[in-house]
Amino acid sequence: MELIETISHETHVKPDFIKAILQLHAEGCTIPFMTRYRKEKIGLSNEFVVKQIISRHEELKMLSKKQKEVLQKLTDAGELSEGLKKYIQTATNEYELEELEQSFQPRAKGPQITLTRTALKPLIEIILKQENITVPLEALASNYVNEPSGLVSPDKVIEGLRKILAEELLRTPSLRTDIKNIYWSEALFQCSKTTEKDISSKFSEFDHFAKPAKDITPHQFLTIQTGVRQKQLKFTVTADDQTVLERLFARRISTQEPTIRFLLENVYSELYHEPFKNNLDAYVVKKLWRRAESVTIDSAAHTLQSTLALPAFGPQPVWTALYLPGDKKCLLATLDAQGQVTSHQDLSLAETDKPKSLEILSGLLLANRPALVIMAKRDHIREAWEAFKNLFKEINQSVPLIIAETSLPEICAKTKDAEKEFANEQLRFIVSLGRFVRDPLSEIIKADVLSLPLNPHQRIINKDALRKELDLVIETAVNKLGIDINHAPLSLLQHVSGLDPKAAQAIIDHRTQNGPFRNRTELLGVKGLTPKHFFLAGGFLIIPDSENLLDRTLIHPEHYDLVNAMAGKLGKTLSELFAQPESFRELPIKEFEGPETSLESLRLIIGEFRAPAKDPRADYEVLEPDPTIKSLDDLKPKMVLRGRVINLASFGAFVDIGVEQLALLHKSALSESRDAPPPPTIKLGRVLNFEVLEVDKDKKRIQVGFPVFKRREPPPDDKKNDQRETTDDPPTLKLPPTLKLRWTG
Incomplete structure (x- = not known):
């Protein structure tokens, strides 16, 4: 219980919640399972607080073990004083105990030193208290001359005093x-x-x-x-x-x-x-x-x-291209709605090859029309983008064509699985790029997490501690989504709560041999899966076309009876509740609250009727380059352009505004002032308006900020007409709304 009290003091989480977290962990419950389906037991603690509690408990158990070892060692040696005992018992980490052991020196032993130590004990206490000492040391020492103890003179007393005083202070x-x-x-x-x-x-x-x-x-x-x-x-x-x-x-x-x-x-x-x-x-x-x-x-x-958390374009067909300027051609791959490659070929952008290129393009459009064409950001990409855009115009087709950063897809393309799928390195790369834009999370987790460029110093720190923390981030992100069990690959399934690579592979083998899962209960028939796997993973695995509407949500199967009871109370069918989620306003929700279902859990359940398996990521905004801005020469201060946040750093953010170089948004631009509204939240992948502040053509550097909002004085005859003038956003391509599934491959 002392450990729980210590953790409660450190984390400000109630002891009962900590006790429940540790109990659930001991029972084999995963952190995502606890934070979504056991809120009534653990309170509102998020994944990282739960992880902190579990890790700290393990540390304190190890510390407790070490404390007992050191206490026993000093007790056996006859060296344990009350001060040392208190120091050891209140140590907060093992480093303190290790330092104590390293610097600790045992007392000198022998009959003579023992007699000396006993004789000088009162004098030691006087010296350490330092109270009301008015006589010199030699005069004080003369009172403790004791020949049987070897203290035959004041000098010998002082000599013995120095040794024993050092022993006491060391302790x-x-x-x-x-x-x-x-x-x-x-x-x-x-x-x-x-x-x-x-x-x-x-x-x-x-x-x-x-x-x-x-x-x-x-x-x-x-x-x-x-x-x-x-x-x-x-x-x-x-x-x-x-x-x-x-x-x-x-x-x-x-x-x-x-x-x-x-x-x-x-x-x-x-x-x-x-x-x-x-x-x-x-x-x-x-x-x-x-x-x-x-x-x-x-x-x-x-x-x-x-x-x-990068925005995902979603399960729609895309084309992806890599421009090869030496040959004036693109390596082009077409991906279907599931992210599978349907074709790949070279497409010439040379004027002399235009008739053949238009023929190829027309055929590809008939076979697999894309919702988006993605071009890898490389040298001379703007001339390639224009040539590609003109080919579409030649055949009277309008398809959004974007230029995408490639650092992460390049890493994902180097995995062993990617090499098995395609031997050609360039093809692997553009396929990974297309899948990355469709669903960044699903593509990123294919790579070894330590290979991702997350911090410039990650290679020299403790890799085990780093991997442990990053694995939790991945596990948390994956389990906030509803994972489509009939399309998710092994790289995604193995991160679902309660599943490991072996269990995930068993699910894939079962659906390969028996066809897609029709409902969640079929998971119980998968060879190699136990009821424990189903219990921990069942709520996170969705089946978008299941006849049981609850299988399409993140509602756990253990709550199906509860949901049906709620529907019965409202006199509605599940279909009616999904169509009219506002009906839950009439539900006497307090009647369903209990030890196993907190108010927060009930709200999560009701939330699934409003937005089944809602993707927490922002919608992907398609941003085509501005045709008038091709290079640094086209940039002028005070220009306002749309840009996508590509990277975050301690000193600001890097933004793609459509030219070869990334622009720097310095953190000073994020500060608020009286003349401007609060700056927008800066998140990776977010598209915002940016104002060009400075262009250094020699150093090829661009600095941007947010468009300035200047307060305008209202007209004298209309004091209410107080408004802010801003630069209008340049037009952006608006895609028709599409049905957004959680994950489809």
Whole structure:
């Protein structure tokens, strides 16, 4: 129970909820299952809070085990004081206990030292209390001369006092804490290059670098560590010993009696140099590592979360093309509504080959008309885009044609499964690009999560801890969707709550041999799947064309009877409720609330009638390049253009506004002022209006901000006519609304 109270204090989650989370976890329930279907037990905790609670509980169990080991070790050695016992029992992590073990020195043993220790115990207590000491040390020591104890003179008393005082102070936990805190605040982190030769430009700022260790940012620290691994940089951690000791004396010595003060200063100084100082540099580096790893893991997780939430174009047929400027042709692949490749061929964009190209294009349109054509962003892409657009005009066809960034599809195209599907590297790439635009999440999770460019320092931090956090992000994102069990691939199914690769493959094998699933209960007949698999995964797997309308939603099968009872109370059929979800306003919802169904759970169930298996991702906005903006030469300050947010960084965001170079939206542009409304939320994939602020043609840099809103004074005769003038958005292509399924392949 003490562990639960500790976690409750740290997380501000009620102990009963924590206890329920740990109990459900022990029973094998997954985090997505808990957060969606057990809200009545765990409260409103989200996936990351639940993960934090489970992880912290494991850490505290390991800590508790370590505490018992150290306590027993010191007890057996006869070294356990009340102060040490309290320090060990209140330690918050294993690092503190490891440092204690490393710096701890056992007391000297033997009959003579034992007699000396006993004889000097009262004097030790007086010195440590530092209260009302008015006589010099030698005079005080003369009162403890004791020949049987070996204390034959005041000098011998002082000599014994120094040794035993050092032993006692070494067992004072607060001294250990004081020294570490002072050293941390005084430590200087210095870095320089390892050779006289030039080093990489990314490390150049760290040659002759010096900064207080506490002020080193995680980015700086990990950049230096990268340089150290590449043998281009070296670093040291130092502190001015005299400054550290002066601060230590000021904190721990209160007596004004000169000889007593001199004694204490000497003992503290000796302890500082041995054993504490040996571990202090390592302590600072460890602390910097822990802080940097924590920040980097959080940053990578946030980036992955944003990436998996990218808008999806949806299950519609698309074409995808890669322009090869040397040959003036495109490698073109056509994908059907399920994302399967129906054809691939070269399409010439040369003027001399136009008749043949128009013939090929007309045939492809008849066979598989796309809702969108996607061109990979490469060199000379604007001339290719114009040529392709003109081919469509020649045959009087209008198909939206966009240019897409390619960094993530390039990674996804290098997986083993992609190589098995297509041997040709360029074909793999454009197929991955098309699938990425259709459904970024489903394409991204095919790649090893550690291969994704989520943070510049992810390669040098603890990979196990990073993967664990990123796996939860993927699991959370996947299970917020309704996964179509009849079309989802192995890469997606294996991330569904309660399923592993073996269970996911069993589902695929069953549907291959027996055809599509007609209802959720057929999952119970899959060889290799247990009732536990069905229990944990059943609610997240949807069947969009099932006769049982509830199988099309994220309502768990265990709640079907409850839903039917709610329908009966309203005197409606399920079909009528899906058609008229407003009928639930008449439901006395409190009657259905109970220990197994909280009000929040009931609201989630009712929400599925309003929007069955609603995709939480934003709708994909098709954004074609502005025909008048082809390069940097066409950009002018104060221009307002539509752009898509491509990447997020600590200093702002990068935006694609239709030219080869990405534009920088600096974080300073996100601040609010009295003359402008709050800036829009910046999310990956979002399309917004951007104003060109600066164009540096020499450095090929573009800086953008948001269009300025200037308040206009109302006319004198109409004080109510107070409005803001803005630049109208340029026209964008509006696609007809389409039925958006959760995932179809």
